[in-house]
Amino acid sequence: MLKRSFEGLGFNQGDYEDTASAALWLECHGLGGLDTVRRAWPRLQKHTQLSVALVTESPGSAVLDAGNASALICGQIVADLVCSYAGPASTGRVELRSCLDCDAVLPAMVSCAGRGFNVLAQWNDQRFVCLAQIDAHAAYPLFERYPATGAVPETPSALVVAWRPGALAAQDLAETGIAAPGNAACQARITPDEFRDRYDGAVMHGLSIDTSTLAILTAAADNVLVEATERSRQGAGE
Amino acid sequence: MSAHSASPESRSAARPGDTRSTLRPAAEVMDLPRLGSLYPFRLSFMRVLVRRIMSEKWRIERTLFELDSEGYGTAIYEIGTPNGIYSFVAFAHYVEPERRSDRVIADRWDMTATLCEGRVDDEHLTMLRENVPLQEAGRIDARSIVLSRANKSVRNFEYVVNELASGRQPSYENLAKVGYLYRTTAVYGSGKFGMADWRKVRSRHKDFGRPFAAEMFMCYMIRQFSLEQVDHLAQRRAPGSAVAMQDSIKRYFGIGNATGLGMAPFLVHHPLLIARWVEIRETALARVVEHGAVNPDYVATLTVLVTKAMQHLREIATDNVEQHALNVTTIEQLGVVLSWIESNQDISSWQFFVDHAARHWGIETQELLHSLLMELYPELTDDLEDQMCVDEQYSLVPDELLSKLKDDIETHYGWALAIDFSSVASQGSFWYRSREKLEPRLGQSNVDAGEDKAMRLDVARSVRRCHDLIASHIAEHGDCRVALFALRQPAMRSILRRIQTMSRTTYGDIHANLMDIDVFPIHLLRCKLSFFGVSKFDPRSRMWVRNTMFQGAPIAADIGDPFADDWCFPVMPGRNEGETHDSGSAD
Known part of the structure; x- marks a missing residue:
């Protein structure tokens, strides 16, 4: 349903696959994927063609500008790029500027972990600073949310760092520019075990969706449908 | 069939992977017309399911059978397995004859049903009664695993009830043309309409943790219900004279199925799964060809199976001229096969046999013989039944160089690059979803409406575009990593993932341009149905097919x-000259 809705908005195939997958991940793990879609809907309607600009690139790192697009649609781009930058003994590092709904970086991190990378990420949405960490081949990350302090950035941004297990000494992590999780100021914390429990609950009992969000998604999905005619029925083998 | 076993030498050598060198090449196996010639085999899902039911002695108990004198009402069967309890809940309805349709767009059916986890209490039953008959228009919950509906074969159904009510058994001859009482017109699973997601089924319900196992069991239960419904009706119509149907006749009844274009996109959307199924089938075949001992007993058993298959094909009633001609040809060629076996009793190896088949007989005959060969060596094949699942992840390999990817495309997708997409015919069709229940339909390019909303099934053309863009990119900017190319060409992200994922499989994508004006969707349907294990393909057009299950x-x-476990290629009891005993147990 989600895929068809984003396809109905006019997304490219890879983008509607990624966006639906990210939203579903957030929903199944208790982070409000459907609410995020609902909130992001006007922007998703506007940014139907993914356009992430490469601002700068240097060995092992890049800065991207999402142009205020949702991380639902561009999170996977970051995952792919950061994995491509991580060398056998070095980190890959991607900064994504002007990107909204940054919690959607989490499913992108899971995809990096699935490819055998440790991943650390930090993002701010102007009210909070979020930290996340996942070990290579793990299915669930650690997630922490902190109140934003100091100067509020002009636009939200995310920083993702990935490295092969053993490729990075602990002291080198400090140079990533990402704070280590576990700070006492943490407002909300979700452990990998809690994520697993949330996911298992969603799989066991299913997901529910409110009628107004369902109506929005259904209306978009309807865009891919073709009116039936007598001639079209012949196209089903009648 | 007698219980053969492989020689110790061959058994010890028969390990998954050992046969890689003898697997048939993708160019041969993934060719669409060949996939459209596959027959059911030992690892088809119905065969595997029935083996499991029988070996684990599942308990199937009718706990509610509230049908009225016309056969309408509610039935519940409780199913006990070593791992859990399930309920099959069926509702039998009256349908005005003019509203009975096998098309997906129908909204009334003779029976509707669901398979649920656990036992069904009154509250649950009320919810199911309100929603299951509505099918797509209803809403059920994650306790349900499968939702389905079926229509009566009216002529057969009435004939059987009348015969039983009159104290007579229905005659096989009258049942030969249509070997079922009901045919299913849709079987839904995997999270549709609020049902349990496949992830739940696979992780929580081991009994149905193989592809389509729950869907196949649903069909098995509809068949069971249909057999008990006719007994019930006959008894209600003529309590004094009615007889129950004999078990041997019951076994001859399957459950009909009508499959249309809806199945075709599945094969395109799940290439990893399809490639796995094909690889498992080919691995089983390669094990048999490579390690199956050849001796007079096996040759004799093969002769029995070929004879049975010939009779099976003779009993298929189809109005489809092309399929009928194929069946006739296959029967003729199987006759030649028998003569060849007779004069080549000293067959040195099954490789020699299949090589001879590939040179002399058509692909239908070849694939039928492959299915029969696999019947000879369950000990070489049946352990593969647990390997039909695959974790369907389509991921970019982001650090791969573009030049390497270009080489891979040329190696693994040469078939797609060979298509001339400048020809009108190569893009003469498009697939779309109708507003009528989202039914997939096939349109003619530049003629039918809806091309702007076409489904993304153009794998071959997408590969071509991707390859051309990569070549241009390398020429203009030099080599780079795939992730950077994907950033610059975001519209290629999906096909890049597909190419990189499928290039790492043994069999890859199906070799077909589904946009071609002469595309034959029924090949896709038959391919998937053969893995289900259905028989008696009866194409009604190039877009849908009737067939028989179980x-x-x-x-x-x-x-x-x-x-x-010898119920494959079923024939009318007593009609198989080569067989020494009836299939199934004695009455």
């Missing part, structure tokens, strides 16, 4: 009895 399989009453 014909010849044991019925619920057989569970616990000795089981020979």
Whole structure:
């Protein structure tokens, strides 16, 4: 349903696959994927063609500008790029500027972990600073949310760092520019075990969706449908 | 069939992977017309399911059977397995004859049903009664695993009830043309309409943790219900004279199925799964060809199976001229096969046999013989039944160099690059979803409406575009990593993932341009149906096919009895000259 809705908005195939997958991940793990879609809907309607600009690139790192697009649609781009930058003994590092709904970086991190990378990420949405960490081949990350302090950035941004297990000494992590999780100021914390429990609950009992969000998604999905005619029925083998 | 076993030498050599060198090449196996010639085989899902039911002695118990004198009402069967309890809940309805349709766009059916986890209490039953008959228009919950509906074969149904009510058994001859009482017109699973997601089924319900196992079981239960419904009706119509149908006749009834274009996109959307199924089938075949001992006993058993398959094909009633001609040709060629075996009793190896088949007989005959060969060596094949699942992840390999990817495309997708997409015919069709229940339909390019909303099934053309863009990119900017190319060409992200993922499989994508004006969707349907295990393909057009499921399989009453697992290629009892005993257990 989600895929068809984003396809109905006019997304490219890879983008509607990624966006639906990210939203579903957030929903199944208790982070409000459907609410995020609902909130992001006007922007998703506007940014139907993914356009992430490469601002700068240097060995092992890049800065991207999402142009205020949702991380639902561009999170996977970051995952792919950061994995491509991580060398056998070095980190890959991607900064994504002007990107909204940054919690959607989490499913992108899971995809990096699935490819055998440790991943650390930090993002701010102007009210909070979020930290996340996942070990290579793990299915669930650690997630922490902190109140934003100091100067509020002009636009939200995310920083993702990935490295092969053993490729990075602990002291080198400090140079990533990402704070280590576990700070006492943490407002909300979700452990990998809690994520697993949330996911298992969603799989066991299913997901529910409110009628107004369902109506929005259904209306978009309807865009891919073709009116039936007598001639079209012949196209089903009648 | 007698219980053969492989020689110790061959058994010890028969390990998954050992046969890689003898697997047939993708260019041969993934060719669409060949996939459209596949027959059911030992690892088809119905065969595997029935083996499991019989070996684990599942308990199938009718706990509610509130049908009125016309056969309408509610039935519940409780199913006990070593791992859990399930309920099959069926609702039998009256349908005005003019509203009975096998098309997906129908909104009334003779029976509707669901398979649920656990037992069903009154509250649950009320919810199901309100929603299951509505099918797509209803809403059920994650306790349900499968939702389905079926229509009667009216002529057969009435004939059987009348015969039983009159104290007579229905005659096989009258049942030969249509070997079922009901045919399913849709079987939904995997999270549709609020049902349990496949992830739940796979992780929580081991009994149905193989592809389509729950869907196949649903069809098995509809068959069981249909057999008990006719007994019930006959008894209600003529309590004094009615007889129950004999078990041997019950076994000859399958459950009909009508499959249309809806199945075709599945094969395109799940290439990893399809590639796995094909690889498992080919691995089983390669094990048999490579390690199956050849001796007079096996040759004799093969002769019996070929004879049975010939009779099976003779009993297929189809109005489809092309399929009928194929069946006739296959029967003729199987006759030649028997003569060839007779004069080549000293067959040195099954490789020699299949090589000879590939050179001399058509692909239908070849694939039928492959299915029969696999019947000879369950000990070489049956352990593969647990390997039909695959974790369907389509991921970019982001650090791969573009030049390497270009080489891979040329190696693994040469078939797609060979298509001339400048020709009108190569893009003469498009697939779209109709507003009528989202039914997939096939349109003619530049003629039918809806091309702007076409489904993304153009794998071959997308590969071509991707390859051309990569070549241009390398020429203009030099080599780079795939992730950077994907950033610059975001519209290629999906096909890049597909190419990189499928290039790492043994069999890759199906070799077909589904946009071609002469595309034959029925090949896709038959390919998938062969893995399901259906028989008696009866194409009604190039877009949908009728077929029969579970014909010849044991019925619920057989569970616990000795089981020979030889119900493939079912024939009318007594018609198989080569067979020494009836299939299934004695009445």
